[in-house]
Amino acid sequence: MNMRSLSSSSSSSPATVTKLALSIHSSFPTLNLNPIFFYKFKSNKHNKPPFFSIRNCTTSNSISAKPSSQLRKNRSSNSDSDPKLTALRRLFSKPDVSIDAYIIPSQDAHQSEFIAQSYARRKYISAFTGSNGTAVVTNDKAALWTDGRYFLQAEKQLNSNWILMRAGNPGVPTTSEWLNEVLAPGARVGIDPFLFTSDAAEELKHVISKKNHELVYLYNSNLVDEIWKEARPEPPNKPVRVHGLKYAGLDVASKLSSLRSELVQAGSSAIIVTALDEIAWLLNLRGSDIPHSPVVYAYLIVEIDGAKLFIDNSKVTEEVDDHLKKANIEIRPYNSIVSEIENLAARGSSLWLDTSSVNAAIVNAYKAACDRYYQNYESKHKTRSKGFDGSIANSDVPIAVHKSSPVSLAKAIKNETELKGMQECHLRDAAALAQFWDWLEKEITNDRILTEVEVSDKLLEFRSKQAGFLDTSFDTISGSGPNGAIIHYKPEPGSCSTVDANKLFLLDSGAQYVDGTTDITRTVHFGKPTTREKECFTRVLQGHIALDQAVFPEDTPGFVLDAFARSFLWKVGLDYRHGTGHGVGAALNVHEGPQGISYRYGNLTPLVNGMIVSNEPGYYEDHAFGIRIENLLYVRNVETPNRFGGIQYLGFEKLTYVPIQVCQWLSIALVRYIFC
C-alpha cells in the first residue's frame, strides 16, 4: 500500500483511523491489508495434508540434506547418551507397561492446532520445537518425523541420538512402516490412547499387525509425563469466562436443543464432544488455556435430558457455574471422562462418536463397555442383542453411532450477532493495522533499521490498545525479502532479518478479540518493486479479486472456486502450494472446518450463507520474495436478477477493512480487470 494516503491524518488516533479505513472500504480494489498457518482440519476424513502444505516435492525451504541412513550412521558414531531417552526406556520394562516402542505425537487429547505447554510432550522428549512432528522411541533407536518446513530446524535441534525422518522425501518410511522394519515380529508398540484419534489408532494398528505387532493402549499414564516430573508445566488453570449473548447471539439452551434434535434423528441418546472449540461454541464459554485459541481444556457429554462438562473445577468461576446450571449442565472432573463413558454404555445409552476427532481412549472405552453390556444382556436374556446385519434387535442396548460431529457445521454457520462481532472487531483491527502501517512507513522512510520481530511486536502493541483485544490468533509471520517465501516463517529475535525498504515485506497476522477473530495478510514494498514482483503481485491480486467477486449456486463446495484464485497465475505457469481459503471461528479458532477453498477435492462441504472463509492466494519465489494477499470473507445469499433452478445464489462480503497497497503495483493487467 501507499502509506501516504493513510498517513495524511498525522495524529492518527484509533478512532480517526477506523473512520478512514471504513471510508476507503467501499471501493474494493484501491484497498485492503493478514497469518499463515499449517494446521489440520479436525474433520479431515480424507487423510489429506493440511491447508498449507507441500503440493510437490520441491518446497520453498526443503534442502538437499544427507539421506537419513547416512545421518544415522554419522551420528551413531559420536552418540552421547540422552538422559530423557534413558529414563523413558527404563519405563518400557515396567510390568504394567511392557512395551518395545513408544510413539509420542504432537497432539493433545483434543486434536487442537495449538496446545498448552503442559501437553507438549514431543517437544520435551526430542527438543524439537516445530509444530508438526512425531517421535518414536524403541529400546535402541529414537526417530523423529517432520515435514519439509522443519528439516533444517530439526537438524539443529535434535541431538545425535535421534534419527531425523524427512517425511515426504523419497524412500522415507512412515512411522508404522519404520516400526515394521526395526522391531522383531510380535513386538508391543505403546501409545497414550488419549493422543490419537480413534481412526488414526485403528490405521496404525492395522499396519503394524502385518508384522504381528500389537498396539498397546497405556491408559494409566503418559510415559513422557512420568519422566518429565516436576519440570513439567502445570496444566493450564486460568478462569473460564462466559461468552455473553451479545457476542454469541444464541443461548446455550437453544444450541443444546438443536443438537438434541440431531441426536434423536441419528438414533443416539448421547454425544461426546471433544474438540475444544466445539465445546466453547456450544456452551458459550471462552478460556485462555491455549495460546491464540480462546478455549478451555474440557470434554462434554450431551444427553437427551442433561449434559456433563468435564473440566478442572478450579477454572469454573461463580458466573460460569451459574451459567452452566441455567443450561442444566453438571460439572465433573476432567479426568473422569472415561469412567463416565463407561457408565453411559452400562446404562444402555447409544453414543454419537466422531471417530475422526474423538480420541482412541474414549472410543475404545465405550466399545469395551458396550461389549460387557452385550455379554451381560445375552447371559440374562438368552438372546442375541444385535441382529445379524448389525441392526439392533432390541432398542435398549447401547451402540456407537459413528458420524461427523454436528457441532462443527453448526459452529461454522455464523448467526447475525456473531457476524456483527466479527465486523466490529475487524474494524478495530483495521484501525490498529492502519496505525501500524503508517508508523512502519514513516520509520522506513526515515531509514530506521527494524527487525522482523520488532515490527511484529509493534503491531501487537497497536492491536493490544484496541478494545476487547485478548491475544494474537497465531504467531505473526513477518517476512522481509526471501523470508516471505517461507510460507510458515516465524522470525526469532537474534536471528531474524531486518525489514528492507528495497524488498517485499509480507505480514500475516491476526488477533483474538472478545467479539471476534481476525486474520489478514498484506504484502508491501516501500520502494520500487521489480517488474517481476509487479507481475506476480498483480496476478495474485487478480486471483484474490476473482474469488472475492465470485457468485455461485447453493450446494457448491469451496474447491469449485479455488481455480478462480489461481487462473491468473496459471496463465504464466505460476501457482502456490497451499489452499486458498479456510474457515475462521467467531471469537474462536483462527482455523476451522468443515468448509474450505482448496485444490484438494475431497472436501465436499458446500459453502453456506453465514460461513466465514479466508481468501488468500499467494506466490512464493524461493530465496527471493513471497506474496500473499488475504482478507476474511463471509458467505452471503446474493439477490441475483434470476434464480435459475429456483435455487439460491451466493457470494462473499468482506470482513477485512484494511487497504491493499496498489500504487506501487498497478500494472496493465490489473487495470484491465478492475476498470473494464
Added chain:
Amino acid sequence: MNMRSLSSSSSSSPATVTKLALSIHSSFPTLNLNPIFFYKFKSNKHNKPPFFSIRNCTTSNSISAKPSSQLRKNRSSNSDSDPKLTALRRLFSKPDVSIDAYIIPSQDAHQSEFIAQSYARRKYISAFTGSNGTAVVTNDKAALWTDGRYFLQAEKQLNSNWILMRAGNPGVPTTSEWLNEVLAPGARVGIDPFLFTSDAAEELKHVISKKNHELVYLYNSNLVDEIWKEARPEPPNKPVRVHGLKYAGLDVASKLSSLRSELVQAGSSAIIVTALDEIAWLLNLRGSDIPHSPVVYAYLIVEIDGAKLFIDNSKVTEEVDDHLKKANIEIRPYNSIVSEIENLAARGSSLWLDTSSVNAAIVNAYKAACDRYYQNYESKHKTRSKGFDGSIANSDVPIAVHKSSPVSLAKAIKNETELKGMQECHLRDAAALAQFWDWLEKEITNDRILTEVEVSDKLLEFRSKQAGFLDTSFDTISGSGPNGAIIHYKPEPGSCSTVDANKLFLLDSGAQYVDGTTDITRTVHFGKPTTREKECFTRVLQGHIALDQAVFPEDTPGFVLDAFARSFLWKVGLDYRHGTGHGVGAALNVHEGPQGISYRYGNLTPLVNGMIVSNEPGYYEDHAFGIRIENLLYVRNVETPNRFGGIQYLGFEKLTYVPIQVCQWLSIALVRYIFC
C-alpha cells in the same frame, strides 16, 4: 453469426469456403460455429448421471403429470391385453426359465451409447422409443422407467398396460425398490446377463436380496428375442474395414505391445475388451454396425502371446483377415466368447476385467470357471490355492484382476496422426457448415419457410459432399425458438417447427469422416435478438471463451475448469444443467471417456496433452429459447514463461473452424472481455 461476412463469396465452392473459414479462424472471438447427446460414460464408476442430465428437479420439459399410482389406477380400469406382454409372461413359467419378473434394459452387450435395431429390445417390448429407459415385467404388472426428457413422449407411446415411472420425481421408486415392493418375498428376477455390467448386476442382486429375491441369469436366450421372432431385424452384418495407418498413426502390433506391458504390470495374463470403440481403436478397424458410431459388434481377448477377436465371420473381408493375421489375431465366432472365457480360466490365465463395463455374463462365467479350477486344484494338491488374505499362494492359478480398462485412457490420448485427421476433417466440416449457413441465411432472408428437419437434411446434403464423409455422428438437434431449450430435442418430420427468423435457432450436429469425428453447436438469430437473448448469449460466450483460453497445471481433472465456463452465468443467477465438455473419439464415438469437464466432481481423470474435449456451455430458458456454443478442443502442452513446481502447464487448441455469430450479439460485457 452474421452470415453476410461468409456469403460474400457468392459462388462458394467447398474449397473457397474452406479457405475463408481457415482465414477467419486465427482471431478467435470474431468466429467459430456443433450435437447434443445424453449418454453414459462407460467408465462411470461413481454412479453419476450422464453428461447431459438433470441437475435439479425442475427440468425443461418435466411436467406436473398425475402420480404414477393414479395413472396406474386409471389405466388398469380400461386395460387391454398386450400380446407382447402376454407372450413374454408365457415364457416365465418354462422349466429352464422359471422367473417371476424380467428386466429389459436399453443396453446392448457392450454398453454402447447407440445400438443396432436388432438389440433394441426395450423399444420393441414397450413401444417407447426414447434413448433411455428400463422396462420391468412381472406376472401382472409392466413398468417403464425413463427420465424427465421423455415423460411426455413415454406417456404417448406406452399403452395402458404399462405403468410410467418418472425416474427422479419425488416418491418414484427405483426398479429394484419397485421389485421389492410388488413381488412376494423369495421371488426369482430374471435378466439377460449380457445386457448388464457386472457392477450393475451386483448392485441389483444386493438390493433385491433384502426381500430374499434371487437374481437369475438367463444365459441361453433373451426372452424378448424369443417372442420377437421373424420380425426382429437381423444383427448388423456390413463389412468391416481397416482404419489405415495414415489415419490411426500407430500400428496394431505397437498398440498390443503397450497393452501387454500393462497386463504384465497388473499381474494378469489376459484382458477382455468389450467396449466396441476400444476394440476398433486397438485393432485399427472400423465398421458400420451402429448408426453414428463407426464400430463393429465384437469381443476381444488379448493374451501375452496372442489375441482372439470374436466377430461374425461374414463381416471379415480378405483385407481385414490379412490385417488381423499380421497382428497375430485369431478370429472366433461372436457367440463363442463365454466358452473361451471359461477356457481361459481352465488354462489358469488371470484375466483383467473392468467390471464397470464388462457384462455380467462374462464376469460371472470367468468367476464360476475359476471356482471350478480352484476345487480341482485343491483336490489334486491337497492345499489351499489362495492365501487367507486373497493373495495368491500359487502363481499359476487364475484370478480376476478388477481394474479400469487401460484401453480407454490410451484411446483418449490422441497421437499426432489422429490429431491431424481430426484437424483435416474439421476443416472440410467447416466448409460444409459455411455453405450451409450461407444457404440458410439466404433462404431465411428470402422469407422461405423451412422446417427444422428440412434444415437438418440440407446440412447433411452439404456434409455428404465432403471427402471422406461417412455418417452423422449423432442425430442432429435443430431447434427453433422454444425447441432450442429442449436439450435433447430431435425434430420429427410432420410435427417439427419451422425456422423462425425472429427466434433463436440452435443447431447441434456432427459427422463421421474417414479421418475424424466432428461435433459442433452454433446458436444464431437472423433478425434482432431481444436484450434478454443478447445478455444470455453473451454470458454463454464469455464462459466458452474463458474455458477456451484456460491454462492449467498438469494433473488437473476436467471438473476444475468447469466453473470457468459457468461463472459469467452464475453472476446473474443463471446456469445450465449439463456438463461443459466430453471426450471425442478420433474417427470413433462422438462421446468418449474417461476425461470430462463437468460439475460432477467424481471424475478425477486429469486432462492430458492430446486429449480432445468439447467446450459447450449453454443456457436454456423453458418455452422460450436455448443457447449453446460448442467447439471441439484438444489439450496441448503450453510453453509458459515459468514452470512453477517444475511441471508442465496445459491449455487448449481449437479443432473447430466455424465462426461464431457475433454482430447480432455484441454487448458491452463481451467487448470488455475480448478487448481488455
